[in-house]
Every structure is written in structure tokens, then in C-alpha cells.
Amino acid sequence: MIAIYPGSFDPITLGHLDIIERSSKLFEKVIVAVLSNPGKKALFSTEQRVAQIQECTQHFPNVEVDSFSGLTVEYAKLRQAGVLLRGLRVLSDFEKELQMAHTNKTLWEEIETVFLATTKEYSFLSSSVVKEIAQFGGSVHHLVTENIAKDLVNYYQLKQ
Ligand code: PNS
Numbered sequence: 188m189i190a191i192y193p194g195s196f197d198p199i200t201l202g203h204l205d206i207i208e209r210s211s212k213l214f215e216k217v218i219v220a221v222l223s224n225p226g227k228k229a230l231f232s233t234e235q236r237v238a239q240i241q242e243c244t245q246h247f248p249n250v251e252v253d254s255f256s257g258l259t260v261e262y263a264k265l266r267q268a269g270v271l272l273r274g275l276r277v278l279s280d281f282e283k284e285l286q287m288a289h290t291n292k293t294l295w296e297e298i299e300t301v302f303l304a305t306t307k308e309y310s311f312l313s314s315s316v317v318k319e320i321a322q323f324g325g326s327v328h329h330l331v332t333e334n335i336a337k338d339l340v341n342y343y344q345l346k347q
Pocket of ligand 1: 193194195196222257258259260286287290291
């Protein structure tokens with residue numbers, strides 16, 4: 188079974204990587220799919236995010252990184268994937284995620300959403316938290332991989 192792990196990944200965090208690593212043991216193949224959304228202002232371009240994720244997932248042989256635009260279920264159909272993967276951190280994630288899973292089911296009856304509970308050490312972690320800390324010069328080495336930490340430092344230095 189092929190699983191799609193869709194998201195913004197702006198940038199990918201250790202919490203996301205934890206989900207990728209654990210799901211790679213559960214599914215034949217996991218496709219990390221970066222949503223390219225021109226309507227949503229991202230810090231890193233879609234191409235940068237794909238390259239960043241490729242760098243930190245290259246040691247997982249059954250993980251592929253790609254980007255898509257439009258509906259996630261259409262992308263899943265295209266890739267012949269039967270599962271959408273999402274991580275759940277805290278109870279407040281659940282409402283939005285359940286709504287999304289139900290919506291996707293109305294769009295394509297055959298798609299299943301599988302939720303993985305995020306490892307509890309990362310339950311506070313989000314891409315927004317990482318950006319907020321990096322923006323003010325704080326260390327994010329415990330939250331993201333080395334390549335992302337470097338990209339964040341470069342980004343905020345260039346902005347100054
Ligand atoms: O990392 P995010 O931003 O929480 O991921 C959200 C994402 C990309 C999974 C979701 O916004 C999405 O699937 N967008 C594509 C449009 C779509 O399919 N919408 C219908 C489901 S609500």
C-alpha cells in the first residue's frame with residue numbers, strides 16, 4: 188500500500204520526520220507531498236522544501252518526495268495511493284484533521300486517512316514555532332535537521 192503524507196512542510200520539522208520514519212515501516216512506500224499553493228505565502232519555495240526534505244529523508248529507501256497542487260485526493264489517485272497520512276499532536280489538531288478526512292472521503296470514497304500519534308516530545312512542535320524562534324535568532328537545532336537550521340539562519344540573515 189502506498190501512503191501520501193501531504194503538507195506544507197515550511198519547513199519540515201523533527202516531528203514530521205518522526206512521522207515519516209515510523210510510517211515508512213508501516214507502508215510499502217511513503218510519498219511526502221509538498222503542497223504548492225500560490226495563495227499561501229511560504230517562507231521557502233516549493234522547490235526548496237522538496238530539496239530540504241529529500242536531503243533529510245535520503246536514508247529511507249521507500250520514501251519519495253514530490254510536490255503537488257490542487258486537491259490532495261486527486262494527487263493520491265494519480266499516484267495510486269490508498270492512504271493519506273497525518274500526524275496528530277494534541278486534541279486541538281483532531282477537529283481540523285477529522286473534518287479534512289471526512290471531506291476527502293466525500294471527494295474520493297476509496298481514500299483512507301491514517302493518523303499517527305506524534306511522539307510526545309514533539310507534541311508542541313510546528314513549522315510556525317520553528318520560524319518564530321529562528322526569526323528572533325534563537326537556536327532551532329533541537330527542532331529541525333542541520334540543513335534546515337542552516338537554511339533558516341541564511342534566510343533571516345539575508346532579510347536583515
Ligand atoms: O501542513 P498543513 O498545512 O497542515 O497541510 C494541509 C494540507 C496540505 C494537507 C491540506 O491543506 C490539503 O490537503 N490541501 C490541498 C487541498 C485539498 O485537498 N483540500 C481538501 C481537503 S480539506
